[in-house]
Amino acid sequence: MKDRFADRLLAWYDQHGRHNLPWHQDRNAYRVWVSEIMLQQTQVATVIPYFEAFMARFPDVHALARAPVDDVLSHWSGLGYYARARNLHKAAAQVDEEFNGEFPACQQQLESLIGIGRSTAAAIIAQAFGERATILDGNVKRVLARYHAVPGWPGQTSVLNQLWAHAETHTPNNRARDYTQAIMDLGAMVCTRSKPKCEACPLSAGCQAYANSETRLYPGSKPKKAKPEKATWILILEDAEGRILLERRPPSGIWGGLWSLPELDPGYGSEELQEACERELGITCSDPDLISGFRHTFSHYHLHIQPARLPVVHNTQVADTDRLRWLHRDQALALGLPAPIRTLLTEPEQTALL
DNA sequence: GAGACGTGGTA
DNA sequence: TTACCAAGTCT
DSSP, X not given: OOOOHHHHHHHHHHHHSOOOOGGGTTOOHHHHHHHHHHTTTSOHHHHHHHHHHHHHHOXXXXXXXXXXXXXXXXXXXXXXXXXXXXXXXXXXXXXXHHSTTOXXXXXXXXXXXXXXXXXXXXXXXXXXXOXXXXXXXXXXXXXXXXXXXXXXXXXSHHHHHHHHHHHHHHOOSSOHHHHHHHHHXXXXXXXXXXXXXXXXXXXXXXXXXXXXXXXXXXXOOOOOOOOOEEEEEEEEEEOTTSOEEEEEOOSSSTTTTOEEOOEEOTTSOGGGHHXXXXXXXXXXXXXXXXXXXXXXXXXXXXXEEEEEEEEEEEEOSOOOOSSEEEXXXXXXXXXXXXXXXXXXXXXXXXXXXX
16 A cells, blocks of 8 residues: 555645755755754754854855865854764865866765765765765654654664654655655654644544644663763963963864863862863963852863963963963954863853853 | 763753 | 853864
């Protein structure tokens, strides 16, 4: 018997779908790729301004490949998951060199590029090249988990495999580009996480969760674990000319490769900060001025950030290097900074509101 | 397979 | 205030 899933979905998409997103204009593999990477774990409204600015600065894969990675990271500043930006830069060089600047229309070759996994490769094939490929992102997982009443958390391999199998089954042979956009649009606009608009859904007649009034139960939720608590001192070292010391973070780990403010071990008491600056950074400061600290929550832990302003009395040890730089605030804000650090530099008195 | 990796919206 | 989650991938 014929599966009406795709036909109903496409009919809905023609009337209600999103047809004018920025990456739908001047569509090519490069623009689709950048948009797909930006959209990983990130909502459309957040991505749009970043995409526009990124395209203005890096209009094609060659421009991206030859740009300094600092430039790429600064355009990613505030978007999060910075490994995406570092990988984007690496993959651009791969495409430029190994594929002569042309993206392959092949799932396996696309997945050989760092940062492109199974779903993103499929999205590029469908969106950029218009060929049949099956995606499975958060939207599709939610739609399919409900439609087929697939129990369990999609992070579990067995659940994930079932969802992939359903996704493959429903993917039609025609209109690949529209179908992938359609099922994502349905998940984002109708089959939402909370309060889904089932009365407006083209698939409600076949939806098992809807039939049982159990849309709330799908997809299954992730097992909860307590987040560990961490703490750190964040230093605002400001010299007499109003320059601040910036430090480049290690290439991997949280905020990898971004510029930030120097940190000190949380074990130091506030009265020990002065001495620690002298010993560890070679910078002589006067008494620290503590700004109200705040807690910043990451995916896997809570971080207590305690900012300390330290007026620099004497500085001869630290020159401008690849890792440390003295910059005025406006210059610092032009670097790729993590969002909380940017806020701290912009409005230090309000960071407690974070 | 489980943990790491950001940020902003939502309840 | 806090937990959860969103166009996932890498280690």
